[in-house]
Amino acid sequence: MTTTSPTLAERVLAGDPRAIARAITLVENEDPAGAELVRAIFARTGRAFLVGMTGPPGAGKSTLVDRLIAELRRQGRTVGVVAVDPTSPFTGGAVLGDRLRMQTHAADVGVFIRSMATRGHLGGLARATSDAALVLDAAGKDVVVIETVGVGQDEVDIVRTADISIVTLVPGMGDEVQALKAGIMEIADIFVVNKADREGADRLVSAIEANLSLQHYGDGEWRPPILKTTATSGSGVSELAAAIDAFRDHASGRAPAHASGARDTMAARRRIRGEYRLRELVARLFMYHLERRVLAAGELEVMVDRIAARELDPYTAATDLVNRSIQLPDDPMTR
Amino acid sequence: MTTTSPTLAERVLAGDPRAIARAITLVENEDPAGAELVRAIFARTGRAFLVGMTGPPGAGKSTLVDRLIAELRRQGRTVGVVAVDPTSPFTGGAVLGDRLRMQTHAADVGVFIRSMATRGHLGGLARATSDAALVLDAAGKDVVVIETVGVGQDEVDIVRTADISIVTLVPGMGDEVQALKAGIMEIADIFVVNKADREGADRLVSAIEANLSLQHYGDGEWRPPILKTTATSGSGVSELAAAIDAFRDHASGRAPAHASGARDTMAARRRIRGEYRLRELVARLFMYHLERRVLAAGELEVMVDRIAARELDPYTAATDLVNRSIQLPDDPMTR
Numbered sequence: 001m002t003t004t005s006p007t008l009a010e011r012v013l014a015g016d017p018r019a020i021a022r023a024i025t026l027v028e029n030e031d032p033a034g035a036e037l038v039r040a041i042f043a044r045t046g047r048a049f050l051v052g053m054t055g056p057p058g059a060g061k062s063t064l065v066d067r068l069i070a071e072l073r074r075q076g077r078t079v080g081v082v083a084v085d086p087t088s089p090f091t092g093g094a095v096l097g098d099r100l101r102m103q104t105h106a107a108d109v110g111v112f113i114r115s116m117a118t119r120g121h122l123g124g125l126a127r128a129t130s131d132a133a134l135v136l137d138a139a140g141k142d143v144v145v146i147e148t149v150g151v152g153q154d155e156v157d158i159v160r161t162a163d164i165s166i167v168t169l170v171p172g173m174g175d176e177v178q179a180l181k182a183g184i185m186e187i188a189d190i191f192v193v194n195k196a197d198r199e200g201a202d203r204l205v206s207a208i209e210a211n212l213s214l215q216h217y218g219d220g221e222w223r224p225p226i227l228k229t230t231a232t233s234g235s236g237v238s239e240l241a242a243a244i245d246a247f248r249d250h251a252s253g254r255a256p257a258h259a260s261g262a263r264d265t266m267a268a269r270r271r272i273r274g275e276y277r278l279r280e281l282v283a284r285l286f287m288y289h290l291e292r293r294v295l296a297a298g299e300l301e302v303m304v305d306r307i308a309a310r311e312l313d314p315y316t317a318a319t320d321l322v323n324r325s326i327q328l329p330d331d332p333m334t335r
Numbered sequence: 336m337t338t339t340s341p342t343l344a345e346r347v348l349a350g351d352p353r354a355i356a357r358a359i360t361l362v363e364n365e366d367p368a369g370a371e372l373v374r375a376i377f378a379r380t381g382r383a384f385l386v387g388m389t390g391p392p393g394a395g396k397s398t399l400v401d402r403l404i405a406e407l408r409r410q411g412r413t414v415g416v417v418a419v420d421p422t423s424p425f426t427g428g429a430v431l432g433d434r435l436r437m438q439t440h441a442a443d444v445g446v447f448i449r450s451m452a453t454r455g456h457l458g459g460l461a462r463a464t465s466d467a468a469l470v471l472d473a474a475g476k477d478v479v480v481i482e483t484v485g486v487g488q489d490e491v492d493i494v495r496t497a498d499i500s501i502v503t504l505v506p507g508m509g510d511e512v513q514a515l516k517a518g519i520m521e522i523a524d525i526f527v528v529n530k531a532d533r534e535g536a537d538r539l540v541s542a543i544e545a546n547l548s549l550q551h552y553g554d555g556e557w558r559p560p561i562l563k564t565t566a567t568s569g570s571g572v573s574e575l576a577a578a579i580d581a582f583r584d585h586a587s588g589r590a591p592a593h594a595s596g597a598r599d600t601m602a603a604r605r606r607i608r609g610e611y612r613l614r615e616l617v618a619r620l621f622m623y624h625l626e627r628r629v630l631a632a633g634e635l636e637v638m639v640d641r642i643a644a645r646e647l648d649p650y651t652a653a654t655d656l657v658n659r660s661i662q663l664p665d666d667p668m669t670r
Contacts, residue, residue, distance in 0.1 A: 042645060043646075045645065270643055271643045274642045274643050275635070277649050278635075278652055282656050286617075286657050287618060289657060300610070308605055308606045313373060314377070314616055315374050318613055319620060321613075322617055
């Protein structure tokens, strides 16, 4: 443990924006000090409500999140935002750069917005997003919004990182049925039809409704509402904030008339998230051990070359690497 | 090694459709016989050209792939298709169910189409897709198309699985600039503007062109072409097939007037893909070792409970698990 990390942790816990920014950079870069920081703050997390927001590009999610921030602030709640920007797997640089958005809330210490780039390696996005949310949680933000673009594997990560999943769609994006088919029906806790002043909004609502009517919802089970918003004017945003609260009450068993089947949805989700995260961390630490303590310099490259030349198959290579790694390098019998 | 796997491998190598189907099911289900099969066929792979196709839902990719199959068949080439369908992380079931598409080519033994569900766990999609492509490659398919929906993390997987990445967009999907910002500029080897008969097609082409003009392309470097197609009528599909061949010639160093900088792009990509795949397999095998040979029954659950209760942080837990696992359970000193 270094002497700087506890100080940084204390400053994060006090809500210092510069400390929050520094802490998120550490976890984003996979700096060992980032792991140390998470260790130090972890016991003080779990209080924030994590809101995941996804949908296809062009659905207006950024503007909607901006309006939601304003609504939550009006209610006196503090807000953290992690905007996950898909970027190239090659450069790894941040892209969307929400400079305009940051300016809007720059003077408000109750709001912290951070853009993060998609990491081009296994599990990097989920890990960095989850740690950044922990930092904002520890810093005392009441609500942490995790915003991402896309309707593919990203959703799985969001489901595993957030307490609620909001799927935002817009009218006129080609074949609405396609969009609904693409696996998003089952992850949404709330549907938002944004740009609801556009032609086709009611048709899109009907298409979602038709799909929902095919699902079976048990007694007391949450049925995803479909909300219409126009983020540019702010129309429907207070209703969205109310729906998020209603879901939270329901999922945490505080809703007045809910059946026992719905109890502890939030706790169950958080537990699944915790297990996923633990497994992912274990895999990463093991690869670190393998590369630093088992393999000779350049050895992995030779193996990869032999696989490329079809002299060695990946399953045999992987089995060999694991078998060698699970022997301690300072095993007394081999010393 | 079982006695059935070699037989299955031989049947796959002979191109038997039922064996191909069975083999893909094995790798999709992570059956140990699937790993055995990949071992047996691996030396006979590497010949097929892998075409990755992505884009937002509703872009008409399925129809486009159908037309591309017909064009390639007209040229006498055999085709395999792995259609990756995003589905819920909870049910894991297949969704899009390309029954209509399969019927179109059902009588043609030169075509094999398989839908796969997105696996809800770490790296599952990339692994299953990659193995399915290996099976089709070993079965002698000249071209293997890997088709997926979404513009998020999926793309990264596609880049790592395919030899070429084709990004399909359509006019009128809201804010075109948003779509282009979403990290897809850098992964595309070919852009397709589908539904090109729609209003706004030329505007979308101009927007992509404007973005491309901001990139720097070195001497002899591939500059992604922008093709207009109308998949429903088949317009532009033969040009797409020609562009794929042009990229292949370029990337494999067979283009007549290419600079040395472009040489072996394909070999370099395949090497990156091989390394990624090896790392992912190692992580999976290690987790298997940890769960079957190190942890007591229910031990992981207790740990997850303690993390959920904030009594234990995930970094400390993961470090503990790895440290225990890298000691051999039958270490002579602890026996």
